[in-house]
Amino acid sequence: MSDWRPQTWAVRAQAEETSHHEHSVPIFLTSSFVFEDSEEMRAAFAGEIDRNIYGRFTNPNVEELSEKIRRLEGAEAGHSLATGMAAVFATFGALLSSGDHILACRSLFGSTHTILTKILPRFGITSTYVDAADPDSWAGEIRDNTRMIFVETPTNPAVDLVDLEWLGKLAAEKEVILVVDNCFATPILQRPLEFGAHLSIHSATKYLDGQGRVMGGVVVGGKEMVQEIYDFARATGPSLSPFNAWVLSKSVETLEVRMERHSQNGLALAEWLEGRPGVASVRYPFLPSHPQYEIAKRQMSSGGGILSFVVEGGLEQGKRFMDAVKLCSLTANLGDTRTIVSHPSSTTHAKLTEEERLAVGITPGLIRISVGLEDLRDIIEDVEQALETS
Ligand SMILES: *Cc1c(COP(=O)(O)O)cnc(C)c1O
Secondary structure, eight states, rough: TOOHHHHHHHOOOOOOTTTTTOSSOOOOSSOOOOOOOOHHHHHHHHHOOOOOTTTTTOOHHHHHHHHHHHHTTTTTTEESSSSSHHHHHHHHHHHTTTTEEEEEEEEOHHHHIIIIIIIIGGGEEEEEETTTOGGGGHHOOTTTEEEEEEEEOOOOOOOOOOHHHHHHHHHHHTEEEEEEEEETTHHOOOGGGGGGGGGEEETTTTTTTTTOEEEEEEEEEHHHOOOOOOOHHHOOBBBBHHHHHHHHHHHTTTHHHHHHHHHHHHHHEEEEEOTTEEEEEEOTSSTTTTTTTTHHHOOOOOOOOOOEEEEHHHHHHHHHHHHHHHSEEEEEESSSSSOEEEEEGGGTTTSOHEEEEEEOOOOOTEEEEEOSSSSSHHHHHHHHHHHHHH
8 A cells, every 4th residue: 555656645545444334435524532431532632542532633534635635745744724824824823933034935825925914923923025036135035033934836826936946955055944835736736845845835725626615725744843733723723624624635536637637728728828919928837938937847747727918908908808708707716627817906916006016926917817627619719709809
């Protein structure tokens, strides 16, 4: 069993069979677990035996999901939580203390930005932003109290990349914890730990589920750090529900085939968009015109399903494009079987100033597409008619 390849684990890792000998794992909807006698209960609480105690601590469905993602990323350990943000916050909460400093890449998921700028400072934890496009500036921003570097790659929504090999070396040299939010790439396309990251975080809500049904988060990495995150979560309570864990664990069985098709459709749509009338520019990691195409080839196995493009005509034209699509969904999610379009300037990033938006690569006409698994011809026809009529 131990020599299975990661993809086989993604299909076959399974919570221990019950006396019913089920083929597909059941949902363990129970908030606690019973003991034979006081000695067994004592040993479980003392951590001397590996035993489920209480749903806030562990659950077989939750552990099955963690095991699959751990295997896919080649990590020693993993823990799954209620949402992607629960995973991000538990990571900060477990590993940082008052007086610590975080170096973060400026393009960050909105709620991560809120944690860094509004919540952590109240606990004496500060952060500095650096630009993905200016890696030379990073080393100079690392201070004596810098304890963590936090990045997303590819970034949302500009689809910029951070060179993970270079960053892994920088983190090792400066002895800081490197955390990568690997949500856009998934473990199928990118394994940050192989480049020296200590932790890789996922919003399981996105591609890991991939069908827009449930929320979840996973963090994988070295045993000791994951244990600290588990201990933090066990006490503070952002536990993943057994039902959501069951849905997510089933989804992970098809993650590889889904990501292959997302990537095929993503590349094909990016190629189709590039150079079209009305389209000023296209960003997709595996397009040779991407300024970091060489980095993409080194650290990702394919480009994934997220691309961005800029419509000529700016903010108003961007909104008109959004109003003109018929097949694509307008919704605040990504990584779904259904193609999703979003216009960051008028929605997710509308509260930022124009300068702040431009600093993370969001021009007024920028559209992000999360390319789904519909027939590619229907996706292209919808984008084409939306470009022509808007
Ligand atoms: C969605 C997302 C998150 C947050 O995940 P939730 O499951 O919504 O809490 C974090 N990082 C990135 C890059 C995301 O896209």
